[in-house]
Amino acid sequence: MNTLDHLVYMANQIARNFGTRDRDAAAEAVAGHILRYWDPRMKRRIIAYVADGAGSDLSDVAALAVSMVAEKAQPDHAATGA
Amino acid sequence: MTYQPQKDFGTPASNASDTVSLSIDGREISVPAGTSVMRAAAELDNNIPKLCATDNVKSFGSCRLCLIEIEGRKGTPASCTTPVEDGMVVKTQTPHLQKLRKGVMELYISDHPLDCLTCSANNDCELQDQAANVGLRDLRYGYEGANHLGEATDTSNPYFDFDPSKCIACSRCVRACDEVQGTFALTMDGRGFASKISAGLPTDDFLSSECVSCGACVEACPTATLQEKAVTEIGKPDRTEITTCAYCGVGCTFRAEMRGEQLVRMVPWKDGKANRGHSCVKGRFAWGYANHQDRITKPMIRESIDQPWREVSWDEALGHAASEIKRIQKKYGRLSVGGITSSRCTNEETFLVQKLVRAGFGNNNVDTCARVCHSPTGYGLNTTFGTSAGTQDFDSVEESDVILVIGANPTDAHPVFASRMKKRLRGIDGKPPAKLIVIDPRRIDLVKSPHIEASHHLPLQPGTNVAVLTAMAHVIVTEGLADEAFIRERCDWDEYAEWAAFVADDRHAPETLEPVTRVPSEELRAAARLFATGGNGAIYYGLGVTEHSQGSSTVMAIANLAMATGNIGRPGVGVNPLRGQNNVQGACDMGSFPHELSGYRHVSDATTRALFEDDWGVPIDSEPGLRIPNMLDAAVDGEFKALYVQGEDILQSDPNTKHVSAGLAAMECVIVHDLFLNETANYAHIFLPGSTFLEKNGTFTNAERRIQLVNKVMTPVNGMEDWEVTQALANAMGLGWRYSHPSEIMDEIARLTPTFAGVNFARLKEAGSLQWPVNEAAPDGSPIMHVDGFVRGKGQFVVTDYVPTDEKTGPRFPLLLTTGRILSHYNVGAQTRRTENTSWHPEDLLEMHPTDAENRGLKDGDWTRLSSRSGETTLRLTVTERVAPGVVYTTFHHPATQANVVTTDFSDWATNCPEYKVTAVQVAASNGPTDWQEEYEELSEQARRIETVEAAE
Numbered sequence A: 001m002n003t004l005d006h007l008v009y010m011a012n013q014i015a016r017n018f019g020t021r022d023r024d025a026a027a028e029a030v031a032g033h034i035l036r037y038w039d040p041r042m043k044r045r046i047i048a049y050v051a052d053g054a055g056s057d058l059s060d061v062a063a064l065a066v067s068m069v070a071e072k073a074q075p076d077h078a079a080t081g082a
Numbered sequence B: 001m002t003y004q005p006q007k008d009f010g011t012p013a014s015n016a017s018d019t020v021s022l023s024i025d026g027r028e029i030s031v032p033a034g035t036s037v038m039r040a041a042a043e044l045d046n047n048i049p050k051l052c053a054t055d056n057v058k059s060f061g062s063c064r065l066c067l068i069e070i071e072g073r074k075g076t077p078a079s080c081t082t083p084v085e086d087g088m089v090v091k092t093q094t095p096h097l098q099k100l101r102k103g104v105m106e107l108y109i110s111d112h113p114l115d116c117l118t119c120s121a122n123n124d125c126e127l128q129d130q131a132a133n134v135g136l137r138d139l140r141y142g143y144e145g146a147n148h149l150g151e152a153t154d155t156s157n158p159y160f161d162f163d164p165s166k167c168i169a170c171s172r173c174v175r176a177c178d179e180v181q182g183t184f185a186l187t188m189d190g191r192g193f194a195s196k197i198s199a200g201l202p203t204d205d206f207l208s209s210e211c212v213s214c215g216a217c218v219e220a221c222p223t224a225t226l227q228e229k230a231v232t233e234i235g236k237p238d239r240t241e242i243t244t245c246a247y248c249g250v251g252c253t254f255r256a257e258m259r260g261e262q263l264v265r266m267v268p269w270k271d272g273k274a275n276r277g278h279s280c281v282k283g284r285f286a287w288g289y290a291n292h293q294d295r296i297t298k299p300m301i302r303e304s305i306d307q308p309w310r311e312v313s314w315d316e317a318l319g320h321a322a323s324e325i326k327r328i329q330k331k332y333g334r335l336s337v338g339g340i341t342s343s344r345c346t347n348e349e350t351f352l353v354q355k356l357v358r359a360g361f362g363n364n365n366v367d368t369c370a371r372v373c374h375s376p377t378g379y380g381l382n383t384t385f386g387t388s389a390g391t392q393d394f395d396s397v398e399e400s401d402v403i404l405v406i407g408a409n410p411t412d413a414h415p416v417f418a419s420r421m422k423k424r425l426r427g428i429d430g431k432p433p434a435k436l437i438v439i440d441p442r443r444i445d446l447v448k449s450p451h452i453e454a455s456h457h458l459p460l461q462p463g464t465n466v467a468v469l470t471a472m473a474h475v476i477v478t479e480g481l482a483d484e485a486f487i488r489e490r491c492d493w494d495e496y497a498e499w500a501a502f503v504a505d506d507r508h509a510p511e512t513l514e515p516v517t518r519v520p521s522e523e524l525r526a527a528a529r530l531f532a533t534g535g536n537g538a539i540y541y542g543l544g545v546t547e548h549s550q551g552s553s554t555v556m557a558i559a560n561l562a563m564a565t566g567n568i569g570r571p572g573v574g575v576n577p578l579r580g581q582n583n584v585q586g587a588c589d590m591g592s593f594p595h596e597l598s599g600y601r602h603v604s605d606a607t608t609r610a611l612f613e614d615d616w617g618v619p620i621d622s623e624p625g626l627r628i629p630n631m632l633d634a635a636v637d638g639e640f641k642a643l644y645v646q647g648e649d650i651l652q653s654d655p656n657t658k659h660v661s662a663g664l665a666a667m668e669c670v671i672v673h674d675l676f677l678n679e680t681a682n683y684a685h686i687f688l689p690g691s692t693f694l695e696k697n698g699t700f701t702n703a704e705r706r707i708q709l710v711n712k713v714m715t716p717v718n719g720m721e722d723w724e725v726t727q728a729l730a731n732a733m734g735l736g737w738r739y740s741h742p743s744e745i746m747d748e749i750a751r752l753t754p755t756f757a758g759v760n761f762a763r764l765k766e767a768g769s770l771q772w773p774v775n776e777a778a779p780d781g782s783p784i785m786h787v788d789g790f791v792r793g794k795g796q797f798v799v800t801d802y803v804p805t806d807e808k809t810g811p812r813f814p815l816l817l818t819t820g821r822i823l824s825h826y827n828v829g830a831q832t833r834r835t836e837n838t839s840w841h842p843e844d845l846l847e848m849h850p851t852d853a854e855n856r857g858l859k860d861g862d863w864t865r866l867s868s869r870s871g872e873t874t875l876r877l878t879v880t881e882r883v884a885p886g887v888v889y890t891t892f893h894h895p896a897t898q899a900n901v902v903t904t905d906f907s908d909w910a911t912n913c914p915e916y917k918v919t920a921v922q923v924a925a926s927n928g929p930t931d932w933q934e935e936y937e938e939l940s941e942q943a944r945r946i947e948t949v950e951a952a953e
């Protein structure tokens, strides 16, 4: 798996493990998890993947979660990785 | 002070709370009821002559040397088997007793070789001592009678010899093996004069017997019959130092017995609270690696990995490392470098490595080898209980009534704790034995061993832990066995209700899940009922729980089960992770994870960050850093370029070897800090030689959260303790650190970490050990956690849905491979492979069920090719019913096997802990090593070359 595939896989896997919750709650849990445990570059890549409109391999909940992450991620870090 | 063995009180301590007073030779003493007269006298330093008694095992009363007189009683009872009574008046020395004792000694000595001067036990022999104590001067029987002299010595065990001609048939060894170790390897054949000790069958020698070489019998033996080879070779030790074993998470403490700077033997410390005077083959005997010829003692560098290594000075190596890190950060950015801490190093060393990364590299790219073993424990227990650690001390097992072991193989991986658990399972001292439930794909030794049999063994399909635990919860909830009073008091009732409704659903019934788990539903129901209703229930788990794609979910499912049955917050119960490496707990506590600072505080928490920023005088990044697998991904992408690895061999221990090597190969500067040129060093540019636990000061924290001191017993052959190396690297980067002793690092840890607030070296020395949290609320530490309430407030029930792994069997890969470890080796085996422990495990073997073997036309001992979607390797086959049909099993101790070439990069959803325990594979006959093995062998040889330089001066 290349890095992007790996990130997509991970996001989907996290989403599946919150599968018993309803869509919004699950997405929120996934977003919380990503914010807490992913480094800025990983977040940036998955956000870009969705922003580019290529996010089709993400499950519905995972995609929603990534859009939540995009809103909450610290823009300076997420944007530059600096 | 000259050498003294640790005092032997003759019989075990009584833990009764009521006391009894008596008089011994005119002196008064009060001792706990149940104490023997012998022990009471020993407390007064009145050492009654004895041979068959020793305080590790119950008294036996066979030698008749310890006779005493008691006022108002006839005869001369043995003091080792006579319990104290109130008002007893005891005499230990009278002319009559003296005469009797001399007679006994005469008999022993007339059947004993009189080569004391050249005997390996000279001056450290109880027979000699007692002959002196009773004043033996001549032998009426002469030396000509029948005797056992001249029998052949059994030298088969690599660490100790058995010389039967010196045996006095006291049976201390047999009792030590039975009671302390629980292996029942020795027998006393015959009676009286014909008595003879043997290891199992008459044809067995020690090596081929059931003996696991724990050494308990050697320690118990009062003569030179069972004697360490090292003592025979080197001589009697002349000083001792207390220290802590550096192998596994049990954390046994030892007296390192030295002669000058040479280690003679390691003797388990009776006051050690983790091991209580016991040890396993690794800790007691496998320390020879410290002086192995492969040990690298000088720093080395090279431009690229196809060049040979060049020995350089410390200054040059450190200067080069510092300038490389700076160069790379300048070129590729602040986040392009990182570090890995080691669970084998001390808390202080680990703390410094993460400090170097956070304060020196200016990012949070620090991770630890716990990533690949127990990171799900941290996540799962923190979420449910509020602390990333086990809830009990080891003593707690003595009060358990039902013990559930899941995904752990304690007799191999945590042998000393296993011995303590087995003691409880045999029901010694009148208490009925605890019941045992084992959930494991393999029939591990614990399932059936001498005097122990599991009530239930659930041989589940690898990867279905969550399904099995949910089914057990289903039984408990639907049959009304949950402890609702506990739940109402200690947990959030609504959360419980939601969880209970989830597990009660029909789709979680054991019958419905049987096709998935392959566990017979009736057996599972019975096990669940037993756990819920059998009294104090304790859960012990290991890597078979964590190393799965649902590792974190399984840990939470275990926590749910413990809360639902009210098994938290008192002795005898609890959730107990059995940690792999010695300092996994400590490495996690010290802030080795990229998202948290010491004491499990997230880097996004501004208050915590401010604490560190004030102390260190640098800003701390608020964003989490990269975890090991993410570092490797980033390296392959060209974004991560330099790594400092302390005491860890990620190439061999991490999954999917090819991915790891690709990541390492893509980096511009890999700094390996270790004892040996390990597999990771094949890809390294800078090698910094490390020191062993015998050569350093510091602390380790074991699986019970017990912080224990590691004391330096010899000078580091590489010149520096590991914390000094990290400090020198930091200073080469201009950080200006000035620690002069690890105690100062611990003071900093205590200052910055609330759960360690009361810890310092002086207190550790005084108390022997402390279990964190140690703070104002618990000044003497916390043997049991969550006593009056959960650390997080209310215990949290978490719904854990079973999500099957994506690693699936199919026509090409029809078998499931699961991996584990064995007793004589440790982790990647870097140390144990460099000791005589290879006598037991010279290579990794593949276990397969007879049916599967027959279907493939394979038989025991065949070379086989093991292949998965990731890669393939070859190894030899063992055909055994320990594994179920469809499942194969191997270990990963030897680099030539490279079992991790086969494992995949699937991992735990929450922590990325790799899924070692489930890989779909195929096995076929083979005629030799795979291409990868051959190429790798060649690369290793190339990469390990060291340039020979002409000696300067």
Ligand code: SF4
Residues within 6 Å of the ligand: B173, B176, B177, B181, B183, B184, B185, B186, B210, B211, B212, B213, B214, B215, B216, B217, B218
């Ligand atoms: S070394 Fe341990 S297992 Fe072996 S015989 Fe002695 S006590 Fe038993």
Ligand code: SF4
Residues within 6 Å of the ligand: B166, B167, B168, B169, B170, B171, B172, B173, B174, B197, B220, B221, B222, B223, B225, B226
């Ligand atoms: S081998 Fe040692 S401990 Fe065992 S019976 Fe003989 S003298 Fe006693």
Ligand code: SF4
Residues within 6 Å of the ligand: B245, B246, B247, B248, B249, B250, B251, B252, B275, B279, B280, B281, B282, B283, B284, B414, B415, B416, B417
């Ligand atoms: S390896 Fe583990 S069980 Fe064995 S002596 Fe060391 S700490 Fe104890």
Ligand code: FES
Residues within 6 Å of the ligand: B049, B050, B051, B052, B053, B060, B061, B062, B063, B064, B065, B066, B078, B079, B080, B081
């Ligand atoms: S020591 Fe008491 S009978 Fe042997």
